[in-house]
Amino acid sequence: MEMEGMERFSILCVTEEGKSEIEDMLAREGSLTIILNEHQLATLFCTPSNLDYLAVGFIASEGLLRSKDEIKRITVDDKNGMVWVETIDDKRQPAETLPKRVIASSGGRGLASVTHWRKVESQMNISTHDVFGLVEKFQHRSPIFRATGGTHLAALCDTSDILISAEDIGRHNALDKVLGECILKDVPTDDRIVITSGRVSSEILLKVARRRIPMTISISAPTDLAVRLASDWGITLIGFARGKRMNVYAHSWRVVAA
Amino acid sequence: MEMEGMERFSILCVTEEGKSEIEDMLAREGSLTIILNEHQLATLFCTPSNLDYLAVGFIASEGLLRSKDEIKRITVDDKNGMVWVETIDDKRQPAETLPKRVIASSGGRGLASVTHWRKVESQMNISTHDVFGLVEKFQHRSPIFRATGGTHLAALCDTSDILISAEDIGRHNALDKVLGECILKDVPTDDRIVITSGRVSSEILLKVARRRIPMTISISAPTDLAVRLASDWGITLIGFARGKRMNVYAHSWRVVAA
Numbered sequence: 001m002e003m004e005g006m007e008r009f010s011i012l013c014v015t016e017e018g019k020s021e022i023e024d025m026l027a028r029e030g031s032l033t034i035i036l037n038e039h040q041l042a043t044l045f046c047t048p049s050n051l052d053y054l055a056v057g058f059i060a061s062e063g064l065l066r067s068k069d070e071i072k073r074i075t076v077d078d079k080n081g082m083v084w085v086e087t088i089d090d091k092r093q094p095a096e097t098l099p100k101r102v103i104a105s106s107g108g109r110g111l112a113s114v115t116h117w118r119k120v121e122s123q124m125n126i127s128t129h130d131v132f133g134l135v136e137k138f139q140h141r142s143p144i145f146r147a148t149g150g151t152h153l154a155a156l157c158d159t160s161d162i163l164i165s166a167e168d169i170g171r172h173n174a175l176d177k178v179l180g181e182c183i184l185k186d187v188p189t190d191d192r193i194v195i196t197s198g199r200v201s202s203e204i205l206l207k208v209a210r211r212r213i214p215m216t217i218s219i220s221a222p223t224d225l226a227v228r229l230a231s232d233w234g235i236t237l238i239g240f241a242r243g244k245r246m247n248v249y250a251h252s253w254r255v256v257a258a
Numbered sequence: 259m260e261m262e263g264m265e266r267f268s269i270l271c272v273t274e275e276g277k278s279e280i281e282d283m284l285a286r287e288g289s290l291t292i293i294l295n296e297h298q299l300a301t302l303f304c305t306p307s308n309l310d311y312l313a314v315g316f317i318a319s320e321g322l323l324r325s326k327d328e329i330k331r332i333t334v335d336d337k338n339g340m341v342w343v344e345t346i347d348d349k350r351q352p353a354e355t356l357p358k359r360v361i362a363s364s365g366g367r368g369l370a371s372v373t374h375w376r377k378v379e380s381q382m383n384i385s386t387h388d389v390f391g392l393v394e395k396f397q398h399r400s401p402i403f404r405a406t407g408g409t410h411l412a413a414l415c416d417t418s419d420i421l422i423s424a425e426d427i428g429r430h431n432a433l434d435k436v437l438g439e440c441i442l443k444d445v446p447t448d449d450r451i452v453i454t455s456g457r458v459s460s461e462i463l464l465k466v467a468r469r470r471i472p473m474t475i476s477i478s479a480p481t482d483l484a485v486r487l488a489s490d491w492g493i494t495l496i497g498f499a500r501g502k503r504m505n506v507y508a509h510s511w512r513v514v515a516a
Contacts, residue, residue: 245273
């Protein structure tokens with residue numbers, strides 16, 4: 001039996017009583033090389049599925065793409081893990097915006113140049129009851145994690161349901177796959193919510209902020225920098241959303257009584 | 259109270275019963291820009307401590323440095339998150355070896371060019387009892403994780419004790435901090451063991467293989483590619499080491515009865 005994103009291995013299970021051979025499922029890992037207008041942008045290690053979503057999400061997260069209309073052609077080579085994205089404006093080059101993140105600003109702080117973004121103004125809100133409901137649905141969307149323990153999950157939701165979700169061995173990739181699918185299917189992200197199984201660092205929050213998404217819910221912890229940026233950028237940030245409790249780190253006014 | 263690597267925040271804890279303001283500790287996140295011989299190598303987001311270890315470990319993991327003797331000078335600017343490393347052979351440039359990982363080989367598989375490394379030949383072994391003992395000690399070495407839930411832990415061990423450990427918001431960084439400290443303090447890594455709290459992907463295994471370390475133990479899951487590489491490179495790979503059980507994915511002959 002082969003399932004997408006995982007593979008069966010024969011391994012040894014060892015306890016104090018001895019060794020026994022068992023069958024185990026492992027998360028698959030492949031590579032993706034992203035080429036934007038003949039310019040090699042990056043090589044990522046990822047779960048080898050939906051490489052077009054991942055490539056488009058990654059390019060958008062780097063600030064090099066905003067909508068489907070800007071894309072002229074996408075060519076996917078699944079076998080070799082390559083995706084070519086051509087934009088209408090084919091002069092678009094990574095060098096234009098990449099320095100912001102890869103090369104630090106004068107002070108050495110890689111995010112200094114984007115911290116004065118305008119705030120996400122969305123007036124959406126959600127009840128605590130609906131947050132707990134979304135988190136419960138979210139946790140049933142991870143077949144690869146359940147079988148392997150080796151992947152992260154990300155999703156886009158409205159206040160009642162999960163609209164799009166993706167699993168990947170990398171938490172950044174899982175979110176980029178969701179955002180890329182939104183772009184390619186013209187799914188609006190205004191007034192919507194991102195949920196992630198992974199920790200929320202500045203890089204995760206930057207991806208959310210670029211798409212002007214007003215709320216991020218994590219099953220895990222945020223960093224102090226992610227909390228500061230969420231506060232500056234007008235994004236509601238929830239962490240440790242498990243069972244019937246959560247911590248709200250920024251813009252808690254969007255979470256209303258059940 | 260301020261503790262290294264974390265910071266106190268006032269946040270909202272929300273349950274079905276209502277909201278209450280609580281004090282919470284968050285993992286700190288800063289950036290590190292690494293400059294090797296005046297060449298800007300990378301900007302990482304990390305726990306802002308031991309930046310010299312992280313810079314040296316990162317450079318070594320990229321294949322650009324092997325030992326302390328090759329280093330002429332290290333300059334650290336903690337405030338701005340900058341580290342300059344100058345090598346004796348100052349012509350050493352990232353371009354020489356970086357393409358291997360960042361730019362994929364012809365087939366698009368980023369690791370193709372390193373998969374024919376010679377095997378790690380170490381004849382070391384460890385009893386199942388000692389593995390369980392190391393894992394228990396390991397899990398007591400993570401003050402930031404215990405307070406924040408937001409960091410990973412990595413360590414270098416011999417068969418009975420933990421020699422060096424480091425916490426970081428990134429699992430790659432935590433391991434690079436350990437390997438960098440080994441280089442700067444001339445701590446041998448032959449016949450020793452790496453333990454990590456994080457998942458073992460090809461990139462983690464590549465760092466271990468470069469230092470010729472014969473065994474990696476993870477509390478979490480490996481990917482299929484990491485298992486294949488461990489098998490090819492002669493590295494014993496253990497995952498899900500929790501309590502009194504573990505899975506052995508490659509070269510199980512080094513794990514002997516208690």
